[in-house]
Amino acid sequence: DAGVIQSPRHEVTEMGQEVTLRCKPISGHDYLFWYRQTMMRGLELLIYFNNNVPIDDSGMPEDRFSAKMPNASFSTLKIQPSEPRDSAVYFCASRGRMNTGELFFGEGSRLTVL
Amino acid sequence: AQSVTQLDSHVSVSEGTPVLLRCNYSSSYSPSLFWYVQHPNKGLQLLLKYTSAATLVKGINGFEAEFKKSETSFHLTKPSAHMSDAAEYFCVVPGNSGYALNFGKGTSLLVTP
Numbered sequence: 001d002a003g004v005i006q007s008p009r010h011e012v013t014e015m016g017q018e019v020t021l022r023c024k025p026i027s028g029h030d031y032l033f034w035y036r037q038t039m040m041r042g043l044e045l046l047i048y049f050n051n052n053v054p055i056d057d058s059g060m061p062e063d064r065f066s067a068k069m070p071n072a073s074f075s076t077l078k079i080q081p082s083e084p085r086d087s088a089v090y091f092c093a094s095r096g097r098m099n100t101g102e103l104f105f106g107e108g109s110r111l112t113v114l
Numbered sequence: 115a116q117s118v119t120q121l122d123s124h125v126s127v128s129e130g131t132p133v134l135l136r137c138n139y140s141s142s143y144s145p146s147l148f149w150y151v152q153h154p155n156k157g158l159q160l161l162l163k164y165t166s167a168a169t170l171v172k173g174i175n176g177f178e179a180e181f182k183k184s185e186t187s188f189h190l191t192k193p194s195a196h197m198s199d200a201a202e203y204f205c206v207v208p209g210n211s212g213y214a215l216n217f218g219k220g221t222s223l224l225v226t227p
Binding site: 031033042048055056091093095101105107 | 148
């Protein structure tokens with residue numbers, strides 16, 4: 001299996017621009033998670049999906065952030081408009097139905113907003 | 115709610131010496147606990163997990179952790195550090211939903227020659 005695939009790996013944009021981050025989970029996994037990692041706040045859960053349905057989006061910072069999962073093999077995290085404080089590494093992770101606790105992470109998308 | 119506290123933000127050891135990364139947990143019941151590792155510019159990988167089957171848990175790359183209820187600790191150890199062990203290590207508990215994970219602040223391990 002190719003693992004969780006994220007794109008782009010790096011994104012540099014200017015304040016006010018729209019940013020879209022993409023994730024392909026491991027085939028057969030029912031849960032998909034978006035995390036954000038910063039030096040100041042560490043790893044924060046933004047949102048997670050079960051069977052393509054958002055279950056908990058309480059970690060989404062504000063209305064500028066939105067996430068979708070149109071099908072079992074694809075999810076997006078969108079920021080519009082972007083701000084410098086959104087600069088971070090965004091991780092996507094997935095897991096199967098069995099509650100073993102293990103999440104499988106992608107390599108992350110490093111976002112820099114100038 | 116469960117939470118973890120990693121007691122050291124940075125740990126430096128010499129190659130070949132033991133590694134100790136400390137984690138205390140807070141839980142009203144017997145928790146599940148995990149250690150994850152993040153190498154530079156990489157995603158996170160499960161190192162080991164405790165789910166109440168055995169208090170001493172062995173993981174990948176020679177790491178192990180011992181669950182001590184009396185001390186509410188789950189420290190990560192390795193007898194002999196390798197240069198390749200240099201990474202960020204996270205102590206982790208399940209979130210309120212039981213499906214997402216809550217990560218500690220992380221401990222950066224530096225291994226010197």
